[in-house]
Amino acid sequence: MNQLDSMRIFSKVAECLNFADAARQLGISNAMVTRSVATLEKHLRIRLINRTTRRVALTTAGQAYFEGCRDLLRQLTAMEQRIISTAAHPVGCLRIASPASFSQSKLAVILTAFRAEQPHVSFDVTVYETLNEIAAENYDLCFTAERRLRDSSMVCRPLVRMHDVVVAAPAYIARRGQPATPAALTEHDILLATDAPNRYWEFRDFNGAHRVSLNPILITQSLLAVKSAAVTGLGIARIANVLVERELAEGSLVALLRDFQLDSNERTVWMLYSGQPFITQVVRSFIDFVVERYRDEDAVLARPTRSTRMALGSNDARIQ
Template sequence: MSGESWLYAAQAMIWTSFNHRISVMNQLQAMRVFARVVELASFNLAARQLGVSPAAVTRSIGMLEAHLNTRLLNRTTRALSLTEAGSKYLNGCRAVIEQLDEMEANLVQSTRAPCGTLRIASIATFAHSGLPSLLGAYQALHPGVSFDVTTFDVHIDMVEGGFDVCFSNDPRLFSSSLICRSLTSIPQIVVASPTYLAAHESLRSPSDLNRHMLLCRSDSGMRCWEFVDGTGTTRLTVNGALISQSYAMLKAAALHHMGIALVPRPLVERELQHGALVPLFDQYEVGAGPRHLNILYSSPSHLSMKVRSFVDFVVDQYRTPGRPAMLKAAA
């Protein structure tokens, strides 16, 4: 019989007894005792760990064997070994116990309100735009949760930093130990101040940019600006008059008429509305480097209630019709 068949057989034994010698609850307890005896290869050690007497352990095994009408263990004064039937039954016991423990843990977690401090790492652009509204909406549902937010513009080690979740567009953060879920794209835009544009040569196409003062990220992957329209893609390798790891710095430099910057659109939305910055090449889809916002977190089997609840909430906000528009505008 296959291992899966024995699992089904073991589960069936819980609900249907051959001769009703022991109750379902007693059988479940006896199965736990049996698994612990095998694990420790000792009745006495199993009794000590379970907090019962050796006689109680012996009695549980005896009741289980009588119930199944078969011997599960070969016992001598010096050794303890599984019979063939015992080996097969053990696999089923472990599966049933694991399933039951998981079900109980999930039920307990579902009845508890998330609480405690959630440690969040976020790229600065999202932290200054979309993240506050997201945290506010979550905290309104779960007032027992507080937030400790760290912002970054360069690579950050999520695990070493002890963060629960991370919002990032940096593929260097992705690893086999983390779950990465894409949330939305981050729109980018080329901007300059009216004062700068009035003092410099006019721009007709992206290729004209190389005759201007450019403000760009210092990351090597961000030094190639792409412009996509119906005719194809234009790529420009830029050498900045000012380079920085910080988008906030590039925005400030553009506001001080130092040149033309490519930045995430949410970062300059207010300045665009008030005319402090002017969009350039709006007819193109523009960008440089990674352009997707992701949420990263540890393996689901290791998540606390507050982290699992927060991740589910965030993903739901971006997946539910009617909600993403507001969030994408702020991403």
């Protein structure tokens, strides 16, 4: 038995919780995956995976073994990367997770610019709508745009702040008119993303605060879906400015209530990664590149320290 190969195969099954998906990602047969896991269990004399026709789940021993395998394989990958790489030419595939909004607005530009400098680097990108969809430890880096982060053991690098704007399409304005005050929003069709802080929007001007309760006609997890609905004229939306820069410039969306300031309208784009000493050269190069790019744009916030690790939340496993 090649134990290292068996550990790699088992780890992929543990990540996917599906034998067929693991086989497809590894480029081997289902039978080989099944045989490898069975051989590993026989070697260890303990069951690692409970599997039925409907479900695959790790046993307690399997979870502990998976965590150990993951750490060991990460260290092995880092060691191999240091040997085969040079300072001038990072080599390897970066596994990146990104929210759909960031992947559409900024990520492609970053990847293009980085690969122009490092042509031996490739990318495996997972796009998600909410953080609950992913486990950050399965990626080299994770981008997220949050109003606030919760506790975690990952290193979180603040990159840039975005602010929300209230927008509508000219077609909607022609049909329903443009609200002159926040209170007028109650007579309009509202499009709401579920990452909104509340079911109301609060504005401020020289007269004080104006809180408007919302009765949205559309609620969705996807900011991109809200944007698309707004562009087609379905209603009025509150969207991060970086997502609608082009539409505002082209006139397919119009900013509303510009004499009022939105409360809780800022969110931060974070880059999250493991703080382990075995970080690969290609990951380190990419981190430095992204930070420098935002620094050049005068958008970088305070430099993080080990004590300023922030969070993805309880649904994400901690990386030690």
